[in-house]
Each structure stands twice: as C-alpha cells, then as structure tokens.
Amino acid sequence: MTNLPHILNWRRINARLTTSGQPTEEQLAEIQTLGVTQVVNLGPHHNKGALEDEPGTVASLGMSYVYIPVEFESPTEQNFEDFKAAIEGNPSAKIHVHCIYNARVSAFFYRYAKSGAIISEDAAFANMESIWRPGDDWAAFIENPDAKGQQNRYAGEDY
Structure with missing residues (x-):
C-alpha cells in the first residue's frame, strides 16, 4: 500500500x-485508490475545515462512512467504544481514520494500543508525539496523569 504524505499529518498504522488530518474530496479519492473501503471521521462536521458533504463524497467513491463526532474539549467513553467498534467491526477492511488535524485520532490509537490492540504502546505514543502532546482535556482520556494541568502542544510549534 502506498503512502500519501501530502495529506495533512498522514500516518500509516499498519497494512490495513x-x-x-482532514482530507480534501480529491484526497479521499486518492485514499480510495489505496484499497480503503471504510472512512472513519472523528472530527465534528461543524469544525473549521470539515467538508461540506463528506458522507456523500465517501459514498460516491464506494466506501462506507462512520461518523463519530468527538468534541475536542471533551472526548467521551462512548466515543472510544464507538471507535473500537468501527476498527474491530470488519477486521478485513482497509480503514482510514481522520479528524481535522490527526490529534484526536492519534490519541485514540494511543489509548487503544495501551490495551494491547493493533500496535505497541511505544509505537502509538511515538505516532501521537509526532503530531502533538495532549494536555489537560485529554489527560484522563489517554490515561496519562502527567498531562493533567498541561497545555496541548503541537509538533513544530511548541516542542
């Protein structure tokens, strides 16, 4: 499978x-050519930069669309359960997961990896750290008490 590094914060977790971050309509078409059959979006449609009709674009490309709107200031346990269900629901599907910046997504994969799923915790942490260091709003969610009281910091800007 090819990589698409021109898409904002593109990362490969594994072969599937x-x-x-938020792909454009044209980039969604490129993602589909990689064999992706499902797109999972953790970015609320009201976020700046969200596509006007992402579900329609994804459907027109023959992929399924899973929408899990995670409010950045308050990720929930239900959001995480929905994320796990989307990843585990079709184990043979090639899946692309995005949000606006890949901050939510990388934090979700880090927490998921902490349970022993898909990739190592160290690899998931390195992936997340290459994008951002979650702070206070995310400390409990990613089960990192050291982040409590810290600001969210972004690679290339704050460290």
Missing part, C-alpha cells in the same frame, strides 16, 4: 489502517 491509515490516519490523517
């Missing part, structure tokens, strides 16, 4: 899972 890729992640990124």
Whole structure:
C-alpha cells in the first residue's frame, strides 16, 4: 500500500489502517485508490475545515462512512467504544481514520494500543508525539496523569 504524505499529518498504522488530518474530496479519492473501503471521521462536521458533504463524497467513491463526532474539549467513553467498534467491526477492511488535524485520532490509537490492540504502546505514543502532546482535556482520556494541568502542544510549534 502506498503512502500519501501530502495529506495533512498522514500516518500509516499498519497494512490495513491509515490516519490523517482532514482530507480534501480529491484526497479521499486518492485514499480510495489505496484499497480503503471504510472512512472513519472523528472530527465534528461543524469544525473549521470539515467538508461540506463528506458522507456523500465517501459514498460516491464506494466506501462506507462512520461518523463519530468527538468534541475536542471533551472526548467521551462512548466515543472510544464507538471507535473500537468501527476498527474491530470488519477486521478485513482497509480503514482510514481522520479528524481535522490527526490529534484526536492519534490519541485514540494511543489509548487503544495501551490495551494491547493493533500496535505497541511505544509505537502509538511515538505516532501521537509526532503530531502533538495532549494536555489537560485529554489527560484522563489517554490515561496519562502527567498531562493533567498541561497545555496541548503541537509538533513544530511548541516542542
């Protein structure tokens, strides 16, 4: 499977899972040519930069669309359960998971890896750290008490 590094914060988790920030309509078509059959979006449709009709674009490309709107300031346990269900629901599907910046997604994969799923915790942490260091809003969610009281920091900007 090819990589698409021109898509914002593109990352490959493994042969069946890729992640990124918000792809454009044209980039969704490129993602589909990689054999992706399902797109999971953790970015709320009201976020700046979200596509006007992402579900329609994804459907027109023959992929399924899973929408799990995670409010950045308050990720929930239900969001995480829905994420796990989307990843585990069709184990043979090639899946692309995105949000607006790949911050939510990388934090979700880090927490998922902490349970022993898909990739090592160290690899998931390195992936997340290459994008951002979650702070206070995310400390409990990613089960990192050291982040409590810290600001969210972004690679290339704050460290």
